[in-house]
Amino acid sequence: MQILEGLNLEQEKAVKHYKGPLLILAGAGSGKTKVLTHRIAYLISEHHVNPWNILALTFTNKAAEEMRERVNRIVGQDANDIWVSTFHSACVKILRRHIDVLGYTRSFTIYDADDQKSLMRDILKYLQLDPKNWKERAVLGAISSAKDELIGPEQYELQAQGNYTKETYARCYQEYEKRLHDSNALDFDDLICKTIQLLKENEDILNYYQNRFRFILVDEYQDTNTAQFHLIRLLAHAQDEDGSVIHNLCVVGDDDQSIYKFRGANIHNILNFENQYPETKIIKLEENYRSTQNILDAANAVIKNNSTRMNKSLWCQNPKGDPIYFTQFQTEYEEAGSIADAISTVVSAGIASYKDFAILYRTNAQSRVLEEKLVLRNIPYRIVGSVNFYQRKEIKDLLAYLRTIENGMDDISVKRIINIPKRGIGLTTIDRITNYALTHGTSFYGALESYEYIDGIGRSASKIASFVSLIDSLKRHMENPEYRLEDLLREIIEETGYVRLLKEENTDQANSRIENIGELLSKIVSYEENCENEPTLSGFLEEVALVADMDNTDENNDIVLLMTLHSAKGLEFPYIYLVGMEDGIFPGYTALHSDNPEELEEERRLCYVGITRAMKKLSLSCAYSRFRNGEQQFNRHSQFIDEIPRYLLKQNGTAGASVSFHEQDTAASLSGGTYATRHSGKPARFSSGQKGAEPNGYRKTNGSGKTLLKDHPMISKGFGKKLTAEPASIDYTVGDRVKHARFGEGTVTGMKEVGSDFQVSVTFDNQMNRKMMASFAKLKKI
DNA sequence: CTCAAGAGCCTTTTT
DNA sequence: GGCTCTTGAG
Numbered sequence A: 001m002q003i004l005e006g007l008n009l010e011q012e013k014a015v016k017h018y019k020g021p022l023l024i025l026a027g028a029g030s031g032k033t034k035v036l037t038h039r040i041a042y043l044i045s046e047h048h049v050n051p052w053n054i055l056a057l058t059f060t061n062k063a064a065e066e067m068r069e070r071v072n073r074i075v076g077q078d079a080n081d082i083w084v085s086t087f088h089s090a091c092v093k094i095l096r097r098h099i100d101v102l103g104y105t106r107s108f109t110i111y112d113a114d115d116q117k118s119l120m121r122d123i124l125k126y127l128q129l130d131p132k133n134w135k136e137r138a139v140l141g142a143i144s145s146a147k148d149e150l151i152g153p154e155q156y157e158l159q160a161q162g163n164y165t166k167e168t169y170a171r172c173y174q175e176y177e178k179r180l181h182d183s184n185a186l187d188f189d190d191l192i193c194k195t196i197q198l199l200k201e202n203e204d205i206l207n208y209y210q211n212r213f214r215f216i217l218v219d220e221y222q223d224t225n226t227a228q229f230h231l232i233r234l235l236a237h238a239q240d241e242d243g244s245v246i247h248n249l250c251v252v253g254d255d256d257q258s259i260y261k262f263r264g265a266n267i268h269n270i271l272n273f274e275n276q277y278p279e280t281k282i283i284k285l286e287e288n289y290r291s292t293q294n295i296l297d298a299a300n301a302v303i304k305n306n307s308t309r310m311n312k313s314l315w316c317q318n319p320k321g322d323p324i325y326f327t328q329f330q331t332e333y334e335e336a337g338s339i340a341d342a343i344s345t346v347v348s349a350g351i352a353s354y355k356d357f358a359i360l361y362r363t364n365a366q367s368r369v370l371e372e373k374l375v376l377r378n379i380p381y382r383i384v385g386s387v388n389f390y391q392r393k394e395i396k397d398l399l400a401y402l403r404t405i406e407n408g409m410d411d412i413s414v415k416r417i418i419n420i421p422k423r424g425i426g427l428t429t430i431d432r433i434t435n436y437a438l439t440h441g442t443s444f445y446g447a448l449e450s451y452e453y454i455d456g457i458g459r460s461a462s463k464i465a466s467f468v469s470l471i472d473s474l475k476r477h478m479e480n481p482e483y484r485l486e487d488l489l490r491e492i493i494e495e496t497g498y499v500r501l502l503k504e505e506n507t508d509q510a511n512s513r514i515e516n517i518g519e520l521l522s523k524i525v526s527y528e529e530n531c532e533n534e535p536t537l538s539g540f541l542e543e544v545a546l547v548a549d550m551d552n553t554d555e556n557n558d559i560v561l562l563m564t565l566h567s568a569k570g571l572e573f574p575y576i577y578l579v580g581m582e583d584g585i586f587p588g589y590t591a592l593h594s595d596n597p598e599e600l601e602e603e604r605r606l607c608y609v610g611i612t613r614a615m616k617k618l619s620l621s622c623a624y625s626r627f628r629n630g631e632q633q634f635n636r637h638s639q640f641i642d643e644i645p646r647y648l649l650k651q652n653g654t655a656g657a658s659v660s661f662h663e664q665d666t667a668a669s670l671s672g673g674t675y676a677t678r679h680s681g682k683p684a685r686f687s688s689g690q691k692g693a694e695p696n697g698y699r700k701t702n703g704s705g706k707t708l709l710k711d712h713p714m715i716s717k718g719f720g721k722k723l724t725a726e727p728a729s730i731d732y733t734v735g736d737r738v739k740h741a742r743f744g745e746g747t748v749t750g751m752k753e754v755g756s757d758f759q760v761s762v763t764f765d766n767q768m769n770r771k772m773m774a775s776f777a778k779l780k781k782i
Numbered sequence B: 001c002t003c004a005a006g007a008g009c010c011t012t013t014t015t
Numbered sequence C: 001g002g003c004t005c006t007t008g009a010g
Helices: A009-016 A032-045 A061-081 A087-102 A113-126 A136-148 A153-160 A164-182 A188-201 A203-212 A226-235 A293-303 A332-348 A364-376 A393-406 A411-417 A427-439 A444-449 A460-479 A485-496 A498-505 A508-530 A537-545 A597-611 A639-643 A666-670 A696-703 A713-718
Strands: A022-026 A054-058 A083-086 A109-111 A185-187 A215-218 A249-253 A281-285 A324-331 A357-361 A381-383 A560-564 A573-578 A614-628 A631-634 A649-651 A737-740 A744-754 A757-764 A769-773
Touching (some): A009 A281, A022 A032, A032 A054, A032 A061, A032 A215, A054 A061, A054 A087, A083 A087, A087 A188, A087 A203, A087 A226, A087 A537, A109 A113, A109 A537, A113 A136, A113 A164, A136 A164, A136 A188, A136 A226, A153 A164, A185 A188, A188 A203, A188 A226, A203 A226, A215 A226, A293 A614, A293 A639, A324 A332, A332 A364, A332 A614, A364 A381, A364 A560, A393 A411, A393 A460, A393 A485, A393 A498, A393 A508, A411 A444, A427 A444, A427 A460, A444 A460, A460 A485, A485 A508, A498 A508, A508 A757, A508 A769, A573 A597
Parallel strands (some): A022 A249, A022 A281, A054 A215, A109 A185, A215 A249, A324 A614, A324 A649, A381 A560, A573 A614
Antiparallel strands (some): A614 A631, A737 A744, A744 A757
16 A cells, blocks of 8 residues: 555554554654655545544644645645644634634734834833833743743733732733734734633634544644643544544654744653653654764764653664764854855765755854855855845835734834834824823724824824825725735835835845835735635735745755754755854853753754754864954854764864865955965964954955846836836846846746736746846846 | 934744 | 944934
8 A cells, every 4th residue: 555655664653543642753854744744644545534634733834835745645635625734824724713702803913023022112111111121022032931831911910929020021911912902913922822712712612623623743743832732732632433532643743853942842742742641652763764874873972962851862774974074164254165165066066966055053143154155156045044024124014004904903013104104203293192092092093093183293183194094095995806915015115105215215225125025016916816715915914924934945946055053953955064063152152151951952952953954964163263243252162063972073174075175265265255266275374363354345245246227227117106017118038138136147937917017037047046026126138 | 303323232933 | 243223413
C-alpha cells in the first residue's frame, strides 16, 4: 500500500496509529512532516475518517501550506476539506463566526505589535505614568505573558497585590483590555484566549467543534504555550461511537528544538504530555535523513550538555562526510568576506547553486556586514525576517485607511492616519478630540463626526470635516458591489495624494516606498483573484495581519538566504554557515550572565537547531573583534565550539568545497570596498585604531549602486490627477530586457492587464522573480 | 503646526 | 552605528 511505502518502522507505527493520544518525539530531520502528512492520508483512506473531521495545526503559514500541499498530493481533492492552518488563523476562523457572543462584531481588527505599542503609549499617558519609569515594551511583555498563561486582568490584579510594579501593570492591563474591546480589536494573544473563552462559555459551540475535529494533529508541539495547550485540550474531546470520550490527539515535537520559551512556549507541555493523557502512546523518531554522521555527532555532543530533556539521540545511515569547519577571523568583515568568497567559488565551480546556501546568525543586526560582502561579489541573496513587508510605514499607513473604513472603532488606525498625509491637524487638536471621545464614551472616529461640538477646535474644524467626508465617501463606495478592493485602495492613494507626495520627495527612500505601494496593490489584486470565497475587506486585512515575512521564502529563486537561527527552524540547506560563534553573541550576553541556567540551555538548543539545518557541510566561524552598538568588542569563541569533540572539527582549514576560507579578503574589506587583488599572505594585523581604518564612506556604497530612473515617462505622467497608468507609455513587452532601479537588469516574462494598469513579471539576472505593477515599478527598456 | 536636531534604545519573535 | 521618538525653536 502506497501510503506506507518508504517509511521506517517507527514512522509506520506513527502513521498507522488510530485512536487515542499519540506523542511523536521527532528529532531534527527525522521526517516528521512526512509522518504527519502520511498519517492524515492513512486516516482518510484506511480508517475512512472524513477529511472535514481532521484539524492540523502548525505555527507558520509556510508549514501549513507545505502540509496541505503534501497531503493533497497523496489524497487528492479530499484534502480541501481538512482544516490545515496555523493556530492563529484557525482561531480567527472560529471567531469570525461566533465572536458576537463575546461582545465584538465580526469585522474586528487584529492589532500587531506596532499597534499594541501605540495603544500602550496612549494608556501610559492616560494613566499619567512617567514614560521614564514605565516602558510600553515591559508592560506589554507582562500582559502578553499573563495572556499566555490565561490570566485575565482581574486575576492578575489579585496576584499583584503588594507588588507596586505589578499593581501598576494590572491597571494598564485593565485599561488595555477595555480599549481593545472598545476598539473592536484583538491582539495576537487574544486570538487564542478569546477562542478559549468562547468555547468555555458556550457549550453548544464547544460541542460542535469537538465533534467536528475528531482527529487533531499538532506540529512543533514543543513551541505551544499554556493557552494553546488549553485550546487543544478543549478541542480534543470527541465522543467515540460507543459514547465514551476519546482524545484523538497526535502531537509532534522535539524538546531539543524548543527555542521560543522567551515568548511563552511551555516546554512542560511536551514533557508532561503523557501525564496529561496517561493512555498516551509514545513513538520516537531518531533516524535522521538529512545530515551527515559528523554533523549529527556534533549536534548530539552539544545538546547532551542540557539537563532537562527527553532522552533521544540522532543517528543516520549517511556517510561521515566532511568535518565541521571552524575558523576564527580577525574581524566580522573578514568573516563575511570569506564566506562570500567561498560561496562564489563553489557556485562558479558548478558544485552547488546559490539556493543551497544559508548563512545563520544569532541577531538580525549581524546581517549587515554579510549583506555588504555579498553585494560586493554580486551574489544574489535575501534577508529573511527583520522587516516584514506589512510593517513598513507606507504599507501600515494605507492599511490603516482600510482598517478605518472596515472598523471605525479602531482608534489606533484612525489616529495613525488623521494627519497622514499632513492635513494640519496637530497634537493639541488630537488631544481635544481624544478627551471628547473619552468623556462622551464614543470612539475617536465618533468624536470626529461630532467635531462641531468639541470646544477649542477652531481652525482645525474644516480640516476634520474634510477628513470625515473622505472616509465617509469611501465607505459609501464600498456599498457598491461593483467596487473592488483594488479600486478602493487606488482611490485612497489618489485622494490622499500619498504617492504624489512621495514622488515630490524624490529620494531613494521615497521611491522604494512608492514601489512597496505598488506591491501592496499587486497583493490586493491577487487576493481578489485567488480568494476562495467572496473577497472582502476584512478577509484581506486578516490575511495581511496573519502573514510573516518568513512565508515569502520562495524556493524557486536561486539565491542565498540570510536569517536568524530562529527563522531557520524547520528548514534545511546543503551548506550552512553559522557565524558569530562567540561568547556574548552566541550564546548571547544575557543568557551567558544570567543566574538562570535555563537561559543558557535555550541558547544551546538554538545551537542544536542551527547545526542540524546542515545537510552536507557546516562551517562555523567567529571573529576576534567585532563592532557592536557602535563600539568594538572582543569576544572569546563560543563555548558551544568547545562542546563539539575535537576530532570532528577542522580548524582554520577549508570551508565550503575545497575553497580557502580565510585571509584573502582582508585587503578588500579594509580598503574601502575596492576589491583589490592583493592576496598577501600577511595575517590581518589587528590594531585598536582600526575603527578609524574603516573608511567612513564604506557603508554608503551599500545602496548597491542604485541609479534612479527619475525621468521615466510613466512616472512623470502617472500620478498627478489620475492614478491610472497609461498603457501606451509602457514601451516594453514580454521577452524584452528591462532595467529596474533596485533589482538591476532582467527579462520580462509576463504582462497581465489589471484594471487600467499592468502587472509585469520579471526574472532578474540574479534569478529573482518579481511581479510588480507597471505604473510603480519604473522599468526601463534596455 | 512643522521641521530638524538631540536622546535613548539595542536578543531572539513562527502569529 | 542606525533607527525611532521626543523636544525645542521657528
